[in-house]
Amino acid sequence: MRGRVMKSTGSWYILQSDQGIVNARLRGKFKQEDLKLTNPVSVGDWVEWDFEDQQETAVITEIQPRENYIIRKSTRKQQFSHILASNIDQAFLVITIKDPRTSLGFIDRFLVSTESFRTPAFLLVNKIDTLGKPKDLEYLGLIREIYEPLGYPVLEISALSQEHLANELSPLLSGKTTLLAGHSGVGKSTLLNRLIPDANQATRSVSKFTSKGVHTTTFAEMFPFEKSGYLIDTPGIKEFGILDIEDQELSHYYVELRKYLGRCKYHNCKHVNEPGCEVLQALDRGEIHPYRYENYLNILFEEDTHR
Ligand SMILES: Nc1nc2c(ncn2[C@@H]2O[C@H](COP(=O)(O)OP(=O)(O)O)[C@@H](O)[C@H]2O)c(=O)[nH]1
Ligand SMILES: [Mg+2]
Ligand SMILES: [Zn+2]
Numbered sequence: 029m030r031g032r033v034m035k036s037t038g039s040w041y042i043l044q045s046d047q048g049i050v051n052a053r054l055r056g057k058f059k060q061e062d063l064k065l066t067n068p069v070s071v072g073d074w075v076e077w078d079f080e081d082q083q084e085t086a087v088i089t090e091i092q093p094r095e096n097y098i099i100r101k102s103t104r105k106q107q108f109s110h111i112l113a114s115n116i117d118q119a120f121l122v123i124t125i126k127d128p129r130t131s132l133g134f135i136d137r138f139l140v141s142t143e144s145f146r147t148p149a150f151l152l153v154n155k156i157d158t159l160g161k162p163k164d165l166e167y168l169g170l171i172r173e174i175y176e177p178l179g180y181p182v183l184e185i186s187a188l189s190q191e192h193l194a195n196e197l198s199p200l201l202s203g204k205t206t207l208l209a210g211h212s213g214v215g216k217s218t219l220l221n222r223l224i225p226d227a228n229q230a231t232r233s234v235s236k237f238t239s240k241g242v243h244t245t246t247f248a249e250m251f252p253f254e255k256s257g258y259l260i261d262t263p264g265i266k267e268f269g270i271l272d273i274e275d276q277e278l279s280h281y282y283v284e285l286r287k288y289l290g291r292c293k294y295h296n297c298k299h300v301n302e303p304g305c306e307v308l309q310a311l312d313r314g315e316i317h318p319y320r321y322e323n324y325l326n327i328l329f330e331e332d333t334h335r
Contacts, residue, residue, distance in 0.1 A: 033073045034250045041069055041088060043077060044252070052077050052086035070097065070111035071248040071260060072205060096145035098207060100265060113207050113248050113260045118148045118200070122210035122219065123171070124155050125164045130211055132174070136323040138209065139180065143281035144273065150181045150200070154215040157186040174317050178283050187218040197223065205250075205258040212264025220251065220261045227251045229261050278328055279307065284316055285324075298328065 031045030031052070043050045054069060069075065069091055076090035097114040119142050123130035135151065142149040151171065159165060172182050185192040200206070201223070208216045217229035229249070248262045275298050279285040285299070285307055293304025301308075310316050 029077055031075055031077050032250075033069055033071050033075060036067065036069060036071060036247060041075075043075065043086070043088075045077070050077065050086045052088050055080075055087040055089060064108045066108050066110045070094075070114045071250050072097075072114040072116060072258075074115065096147055098141060098209065112209070112262050112265075113250070115205060116147060116207045116260065117204040118150065119207040119209060120150045120152050122152045122154050122208060122214045122216050124211075124214045125153065125159055125167050125171075127155070127158070128211055128213050129167075130214065132171075132319050133323050133326060134211070135171075135175070136320060137327060139283075140273070140278065140281040140327060143283060150183060151175055152197075152219075153182060153184045154187055154219065156184045157188060170319075174319060187215045187222055190222070193219070193222055201253050201257045201259065203256045205260065206253075207260045207262065209262050209265060214264075216261055216264075220259055224251050224253055224259060227261075275328060278324065282320065282324055284320065300325065300328070 029045055029047060031043035031047075031050065033041050034044050034049075035042040039053055041052050041054070043052050052075075069088060073094065074092040075088045076092070077086050077088050079085070080087050094111075094114040096116060098112045098116065098119065099109045100112060101109050119138075121135065121138050123135060139149055153168060153171065159168065168184070176182055183196050185196060187193070197219075208220060210216055215231075217231040220227050220229050221231065248260055250258050250260045253259050273281070276296055279289055279299060288306040288310055291306040292299065292302065294302055297305050297307075299305050299307035307316070311318070311321050
C-alpha cells in the first residue's frame with residue numbers, strides 16, 4: 029500500500045494512506061545513494077507499506093525516489109546530513125527584519141538549495157506589524173530591491189492578520205506541498221496554526237534577552253491543508269548545509285548568473301578573479317547586486333573549507 033510520511037518521531041513514522049493514518053516502522057536497512065543521512069525516511073516521502081503481526085503494526089517496505097528534498101547538516105554528526113522534508117512543490121522562507129533578524133547570507137543559502145531542485149521559493153517577511161523604525165524599513169526595502177527583480181515574490185505579512193493569510197497565503201497553498209522554513213522565532217508555527225487551526229503546533233515567545241528564538245518545534249511535520257495541499261512546519265534552522273555542489277555548479281543556482289554562464293573565457297570559470305569573466309563584467313556594470321555576489325563568494329569559499 030502507498031502512503032506519505034507526515035511525521036517522524038525517531039523510529040516510528042506516521043503515514044497518511046488510503047487506510048487512514050497508520051503508525052509504521054522501518055524494516056531492514058535501506059540503501060542510501062550518495063548521501064550520508066541521519067534519517068533514512070523523511071517527512072514528505074512517499075512509501076510502500078504493509079501490515080505485519082496480524083495487522084497490529086505496519087512496516088515501511090520501500091521508499092519511493094525523492095523528487096527533491098531540503099537538507100541540512102547534522103548538528104551532532106559531522107559529515108552527516110538530515111533531510112528536513114522531501115517532495116515539496118514550493119518553499120516559503122519565513123524571514124523577519126528583527127527579533128530575530130534574518131541575514132541576507134541565510135536567504136541566499138536557502139535560495140541556492142531550492143534552486144538546485146528548481147523548487148519555487150517565496151520570501152515571506154513576517155511580523156510586519158512590528159516594523160516602524162527607519163532602519164527596519166530600510167532593510168525591508170533592501171530585501172525587496174534584491175530579490176524581487178530575481179523573480180522571488182516578497183510578501184509582507186503578519187501572522188496575526190487573518191486578512192493577510194486569507195488573501196495572500198491561502199490561495200498559494202491549494203494542491204501544493206509547501207515547506208515553511210526559517211530561523212527559530214520567525215513565526216512558522218504561528219502561521220501554520222492560523223492557516224490550519226487544528227494543527228496545534230507549539231509556539232514560543234522569542235527570548236527577550238538574546239533575541240534568538242527558543243527551539244520549540246523539534247521535528248518537521250506535515251499537515252493537510254484544506255482538501256488538497258500540505259504544509260510542512262520545520263524546526264528553526266540556524267544554517268543550511270549546501271552539499272554536493274561543485275564550485276562551478278554554484279553559479280547555476282544563482283538565477284541572475286545563469287545567463288552569463290558559458291560565456292566566460294575559461295569554461296571552468298568560478299567568477300572570482302579570472303580574466304575574461306562575464307560575471308565580473310556584469311557586476312561592474314551593476315547588473316548583479318553586490319550583496320548577492322558577496323554571498324556567492326562566501327558560499328563558494330565556505331564550502332571549500334568543508335571538503
Ligand atoms: N508581532 C508579531 N508576533 C508574531 C508574528 N508571528 C509570530 N509572532 C510571535 O513570534 C514568536 C515566535 O513564533 P513561532 O511561531 O513559535 O516561531 P517559529 O519558531 O518560527 O515556529 C511567538 O511569540 C509569536 O506569537 C507576527 O506576525 N507579529
Ligand atoms: Mg515552530
Ligand atoms: Zn566567469
